[in-house]
Amino acid sequence: MFLPPAIREIMARSTLPLWTGLEEIRLRLNRPLALHGPLGALFLNPEGQSVPAERAYRPTREDLTRALALISNFSIYAFEQELRSGYLTIPGGHRVGLCGRAVLEEGKVTALTDISGLNYRIAQGIEGVALPYVEQLVIFSELRPANTLVVSPPGCGKTTFLRDLARCLSDGVPGRGIPGFKVAIVDERSEIAGCFQGLPQLRVGNRTDVLDACPKVEGMMMLLRSMAPQVIVTDEIGSPEDVLAVREVIRAGVSLVASAHGSNLARLEERPQLGMLLMEKVFERVVLLGRSQGVGTVEKIFDPRNREVFYQPAGD
Amino acid sequence: MAILIFKLGGALCVMIAAIGLGESKASTLGRRVHHLQLFQQSLGLLVTEISYAHSILPLAFQRVSRQVASPVKELYSRAAERLIAGHDSCARLAWEGAVRQVGTRTCYTEGDLEVIKALGVSLGESRKEGQLTQIELTAKRLEFLLHEAQGDRTRNERMWRYLGLLGGAALVILLL
Numbered sequence: 303m304f305l306p307p308a309i310r311e312i313m314a315r316s317t318l319p320l321w322t323g324l325e326e327i328r329l330r331l332n333r334p335l336a337l338h339g340p341l342g343a344l345f346l347n348p349e350g351q352s353v354p355a356e357r358a359y360r361p362t363r364e365d366l367t368r369a370l371a372l373i374s375n376f377s378i379y380a381f382e383q384e385l386r387s388g389y390l391t392i393p394g395g396h397r398v399g400l401c402g403r404a405v406l407e408e409g410k411v412t413a414l415t416d417i418s419g420l421n422y423r424i425a426q427g428i429e430g431v432a433l434p435y436v437e438q439l440v441i442f443s444e445l446r447p448a449n450t451l452v453v454s455p456p457g458c459g460k461t462t463f464l465r466d467l468a469r470c471l472s473d474g475v476p477g478r479g480i481p482g483f484k485v486a487i488v489d490e491r492s493e494i495a496g497c498f499q500g501l502p503q504l505r506v507g508n509r510t511d512v513l514d515a516c517p518k519v520e521g522m523m524m525l526l527r528s529m530a531p532q533v534i535v536t537d538e539i540g541s542p543e544d545v546l547a548v549r550e551v552i553r554a555g556v557s558l559v560a561s562a563h564g565s566n567l568a569r570l571e572e573r574p575q576l577g578m579l580l581m582e583k584v585f586e587r588v589v590l591l592g593r594s595q596g597v598g599t600v601e602k603i604f605d606p607r608n609r610e611v612f613y614q615p616a617g618d
Numbered sequence: 619m620a621i622l623i624f625k626l627g628g629a630l631c632v633m634i635a636a637i638g639l640g641e642s643k644a645s646t647l648g649r650r651v652h653h654l655q656l657f658q659q660s661l662g663l664l665v666t667e668i669s670y671a672h673s674i675l676p677l678a679f680q681r682v683s684r685q686v687a688s689p690v691k692e693l694y695s696r697a698a699e700r701l702i703a704g705h706d707s708c709a710r711l712a713w714e715g716a717v718r719q720v721g722t723r724t725c726y727t728e729g730d731l732e733v734i735k736a737l738g739v740s741l742g743e744s745r746k747e748g749q750l751t752q753i754e755l756t757a758k759r760l761e762f763l764l765h766e767a768q769g770d771r772t773r774n775e776r777m778w779r780y781l782g783l784l785g786g787a788a789l790v791i792l793l794l
Contacts, residue, residue, distance in 0.1 A: 303704075368707055375674040376701055376709040376742040379749045413745060499674075 304392050305422070306368035309335065312359055316350025327422040331366055334358035369420055373398050383515065385414050387491070395425035395496020395503030425496050427504045431459065431598055432466035436475055438603045438612040439467065439559075439587050447471050447483060447533045449552060449584060451606075452561040453570060454591035459598030460561040461493050461537060463591060465504060467559060468494065468535045472507020483557075485510040486531035488521030494537055519547040526554050533557045545575045552584055566590065567606060583607045625794060632793065633786040640782015647771040647778070650725040654764045656690040657734060661757050668749050675709055675742045676701040693720045693734075713738030730767075733759045 305313070309329065313320055318341070326338040334345045334355040345358035373390050374381050384390045390398045401419035404411045432439075441448050450467070454460050474482035489495050489512055495502035497514040506512065511529050513521045518536050525531055534551050539560045551558050564570040567588060571577045579585065585606055592601040595615075603613035660682050667678035676698045683694035697716035706712040714735050721731045737756040740748065 371708050371742070372704070374742070375676060376712070377674040377678075378743055379668055379746040380672045380674050382745055 304369070304372045304396075304398070306361075306365040306372065308359075308365050309361065309369075312346055312348055312350050314350070315348075316346065318344070318350070318352060320344075320350075324424050325426075326424065329361040329366060329369060329420040329422075331363060331418045332360050335361055366417055366420060369398075370400075370417055373420075382413070384492075386411050388414065389491070391492040391496055391498055391503070393498045393503060395427060395498070397423045397425070397492070397496070399423060425504060426462070427465075427496075428459075428462050428598075429466055429469070429505060432463050432470050433475070435589070435600055435603060435613060436467070436470045436480055437478055439589070440471075440480055441586065442479070445481070447557040447559065448586040449557055450559045450587040450589060451570075451576075451585045452559070452589045452591065453564045453566075454561075455565050456563060457597070458591045458593055460591060462598060463589065463600075464535055464537060464559065464561050465494050465506060468510055468533075469505050469507040471533055471559075472510040482507075482509050483532040484530065485533045485535060486525040486529050487512045488516060488518050488525060488534065488536040489514050490516060490518050490521065490537065494535065519543045522547040522551055526551060526556060531556055533559060535559045537561050538563065540573065540575055542575055545579055548579060548584060549582075558584075565592075567604075580606050587612070629790040629794060632789050633783075636786025636789060637779075637782045640778045640780070640785070643778040643782070644775045646725050647767070647775050650727070650730070651764065651767045651771050653689060653724050653726060654730065654760060654767055656686055657693075658757065658760050658764065660686045660690050660694065661737075661753055661760070665750060665753055668753075669746060689720055689724045692723075693717065696720055709742035710738040710740070713741055730763055733763060 305327070309327070312335065320337060320339070323340040324337065328336040328338070330336075335358055337344045337346065344352045345355045347353045347357055348359045370378070373392050378385070381390055385400065388400050390400070392398060399421040400414055400417055402414045402417040405413040405415055439448050439450050440446070452460050452463050452467075468485050468487055470480075471483045472485040474480050485507055487494050487506060487510060489497060492515055495506045495512040495514065496504045497512055500514060502510075502512050511525070511531070513525055516524070518539065522534055522536065525534055534556055537560070539548060539562055548558060548560070562570065562576055564573070564576070571580055583606075588604055588606045589600060590602040592599050594601060600613065601615070602611065604611045663682045663685055664678060667673045667681055671678070673681060679694045679698035679701065683691045683698065686694070693716055696719055697713050700706055700712035700715055701709060706715060717731060717735045717738075721734075726734065733756060736759070737752065740752055742749070744752075
């Protein structure tokens with residue numbers, strides 16, 4: 303529905319199982335139409351057949367204009383902030399990344415014009431990835447979620463893990479003695495809850511409030527003041543301002559679940575801001591994600607304060 | 619006697635028809651002013667939706683349509699329907715389609731409809747400032763049309779009424 307008619311028709315004509323596990327649909331002006339999924343990168347011709355790049359359908363300016371009108375609901379003005387950030391979220395929590403010519407004012411991007419590329423990133427909304435590990439991420443003696451840092455290199459499922467953990471903590475896991483907590487998500491890039499017009503498109507739990515498209519630092523303070531959460535969840539911390547906000551959250555007695563880019567603890571400690579937080583023993587659990595058994599494999603769960611390991615697959 | 623009654627009846631019918639025609643012409647002038655005022659009012663509402671509520675266009679149209687009277691109400695609701703149905707490739711086409719559908723049932727002149735149609739140019743396709751400038755431009759052109767329509771009304775409303783009455787009377791004299 304949010305694809306331009308020409309592309310929709312091509313995909314409808316195809317006999318390939320394009321939609322199964324589809325990750326990305328890339329529309330680049332006058333360059334081959336490409337789909338990325340379990341079959342790898344596919345280039346489609348107007349009949350929907352997988353062909354070499356030089357014989358593939360090439361999206362036209364009309365296609366891109368039409369796509370932009372559809373994803374913005376004919377209302378570019380209503381998505382200026384998102385366009386400046388280079389993406390739009392559409393119903394279903396899918397995100398459309400945009401490329402074009404940046405318009406600068408005083409060195410800051412104020413708009414994106416002459417759109418030349420769109421990347422439809424299909425939200426998978428995988429559920430259950432965090433469920434096996436929730437017990438390790440709750441301090442049962444105080445009946446509260448542990449201050450947790452989810453760490454992985456890019457593309458290893460940090461956001462998916464965060465979302466599912468938020469859902470588990472929000473709904474609780476009654477069979478394992480974990481009650482539901484009041485969860486608040488600061489979703490700066492609309493990636494965790496995939497909000498469309500303020501409504502989460504992905505399941506984040508029944509006791510979860512989402513502050514969508516709000517800068518992390520400001521958002522954490524706002525939630526602290528207004529929503530009385532028991533847990534605050536946010537993505538990709540690392541700036542000096544983030545550190546101040548994290549300290550504030552912890553001091554307020556609210557648990558924090560956050561993510562950060564990194565491949566191991568040593569690398570994290572090298573990063574000035576995160577290293578400082580680890581030195582201050584702010585985090586009680588670190589979840590390391592990797593790809594050893596496929597994207598999103600939980601490689602290790604440990605307490606960074608004393609290196610106590612709570613989970614590590616056998617053989618490691 | 620019967621012929622006289624028949625003639626008087628006929629004369630009465632002619633008079634009523636002529637007066638009705640004059641009245642209809644006169645009221646069209648008044649309704650044009652009213653319809654232009656309604657559209658002017660709707661532009662203010664549209665500015666609020668775009669500027670403050672940041673509503674997407676189909677929603678903005680629906681909200682405006684709920685707050686204005688007919689026929690402008692139908693204009694916005696039809697445009698919203700067309701956008702939601704997704705048959706038109708851009709907001710301009712949806713707006714122009716709605717103007718075509720609803721315009722024939724209004725008292726707008728061709729010139730009025732052109733100005734209303736021009737609102738659709740770049741509708742939803744630019745940043746907020748661009749949208750507001752476009753609406754402001756339409757409002758200015760509308761102000762001019764409204765002034766003209768009010769002048770027309772002042773000058774011609776009474777004339778059409780008298781013309782209906784006197785035309786009817788003249789016709790009756792001729793026929794009798």
